[in-house]
Amino acid sequence: MLNLNNTDSNSLQDPVSLSVGGEVYTTTLDTLTRCRDSMLGAMFTGQIPLLRDRRGNFFIDRDGKVFRYILNYLRSNSLDLPDDFKEMALLKREADFFQIRPLLDEIRRYELGPHGAARRSAVLNADADCQVRILHFNLKRGPENYELRSCAVRVYTANVFCTSCAVIESLCARFSYRAQEKVLAPQPSQGKPNYLRMEWVPRPEDLPQDLYEKHRYQELTVVSSSRIPDASTSSGIPDTRTFMEEMLKIAMAEGFRLDSVFPDPSDILNSRSLRFIRY
Incomplete structure (x- = not known):
């Protein structure tokens, strides 16, 4: 339960405990009010009412994990991020919410510097292929009546390489496998x-579901939202053309531009290989 606390700045004492999105931090008033014209400065100089949680911590309903970098900046006046930091967009959004303008300026300098350039520049290759296999199986017609049937199974494979691991991670979150009512991320x-590497087999209409599952085939789907993928948030990838179309959408959204198409540059969606670059 949260309680509204109209505490003025004179009643606040060090150390100050904050619960930001459930993450608890302990700091000083001097640190929190380092930027007096920021949202935090207004909160802890009595200009904005504060909330307390049941443990007495001041509560702020923002992202708790990213707040550590904001707090460290206020402590040291330096933006110190790990080499594999991948949540710059979220950090910018949080810094903007708290209206810490010196931090926003520091983030911009960071992105324009060697760290940001190295993180943004990338090459992305996507190859897709299909092999047709003839599957023979017995179809049960009665207690002792079996009929030999055959059907063509299309096995699709896609190999993706990117110099940015963050892009590969976003692809793993965008695509998913669906097999036996289970949804798994590649x-x-x-x-x-x-x-x-992804491999998937759309179920042919003339292949019974139980035999499809027996061979451990699985469909590939593209997740249509940031929620946990399920049947309502994803749609199937029936062929390489659809896969390449999705790769185009994803690459453009990630800031890439198309660099080369193989084998026919005039027929992008029916290509076997796409190469993207991002500066």
Whole structure:
């Protein structure tokens, strides 16, 4: 339960405990009011009413994990991020919410510097292929009546390489496998975080569902939202053309531009290989 606390600045004492999105931090008033014209400055100088949780911590309903970088900036006046930091957009949004303008300026300088350039520049390759296999199976017609049937099974494979591991991770979140009412996310190749291989088999109409599952075939779907993928948030990828179309959408959304198409540059969606670059 949260309680509205009209505490003025004179009643606040060090140390100050904050619960930001459930993450608890302990700091000082001097740190929180370092930027007096920020949202935090207004909160802890009595200009904005404060909320307390049941444990007495001041509560702020924002992202708790990213707040550590905001708090460290206020402590040291330096933006210190790990080399593999991948939530810059979220950090910018939180810094903008708290209206810490010096931090926003520091983030812009960081993005324009060697760290940001290295993180943004990337090459992305996507290859797709299809092999047709003839599957023979017995179809039960009665207690002792079996009929030999055959059907064509199309096995699709896609190999994706990107110099940015963050892009591979976003692809793993965008695509998913669906088999036996289970939804699983694809994973980068073991020991190779820059590589992603996907293999899927759409079920032919003349192949019974139980036989499809017996051969451990699985469909590939594209997740249409940021929610946990399920049947209502994803749609199937029936062929390489649809896969390439999705790769185009994803690459453009990630800031890439198309660099080369193989084999026919005039027929992008029916290509076997696409190469993208991002500066």
